[in-house]
Amino acid sequence: MSILYPRLLPGEAERLFASFHGRKAEELARFAAIASDRAVYAASGGTRASRDQLRLLVTDLEKVASVCGFPEPPGTAAKNEFDRTVARQLHERSGMLPGEASQRQVWAFFGLVLVPHICAWRFPMKNGAYNRDRFKGTDLTRHTLARLWTRAYVLHDPTLPDPYQLLSGLGEADLDQVMSRRVAVAATPALVRAVVRAHVEDGDTGDGIPARAVHRDSLRRLLRLTAFLDLDWLSEQAILELVREQRRESRRFIAAIGVNAADLEDPTD
Known part of the structure; x- marks a missing residue:
């Protein structure tokens, strides 16, 4: 209660x-x-x-x-x-x-x-x-x-050794961009957890592409997808795989065109 x-x-x-x-x-x-x-x-x-x-x-x-x-x-x-x-x-x-x-x-x-x-x-x-x-x-x-x-x-994820460890997975500005998208992203807790988990998984890949650029470009892609995908029908693992795929696409895209200040802007701009 x-x-x-x-x-x-x-x-x-x-x-x-x-x-x-x-x-x-x-x-x-x-x-x-x-x-x-x-x-x-x-x-x-x-x-x-x-x-x-x-x-x-x-x-x-x-x-x-x-x-x-x-x-x-x-x-x-x-x-x-x-x-x-x-x-x-x-x-x-x-x-x-x-x-x-x-x-x-x-x-x-x-x-x-x-x-x-x-x-x-x-x-x-x-x-x-x-x-x-x-x-x-x-x-x-x-x-x-x-x-x-x-x-x-x-x-909060009770399957992790520390159920609150995802709280430290993203910096304040990047996490705020996720949570402020109340309908497209934050309304689906499994999607928020997947975004943070996938960002933590990537870590430092050594390819010279800033993690923030990958995060923000992939968030743009997810925002477009959630306009016509009903994520409530997907398992948490399927949502995580979807997010991972968008991050891979973002990394390939950024590697091809390079990184500039625009890649670090708000994903809804």
């Missing part, structure tokens, strides 16, 4: 977010709380998270952020370490099921009440303002924490 988390009502979410502008991460730590009078719970479908569970979750998140340098601005390595560790923690310890994790108001509570300082640290202000998606959950693929739970859920 799922653990149910508080859901922040839209009006309160907007009020809190507006009050954060201009405040640094360490200042927002004073706004953090484990409860809000403007939060509600789903009427049924699970057990409500207790105050102790919420405190423990906050403590875990703060420990990871501290290890990664909070409140000092995080570098690339610190961001990657934070994302991978928190993704695993949220999926392992939150007790959420996909139905609860799909609720924007749940993640609004996380970002605006529970740990606003951590969201502000991970995604700092630009021009004195924060990006609302990172706090409010208007787009769950961009919310500071929702995107991490989803990655862990999709990439």
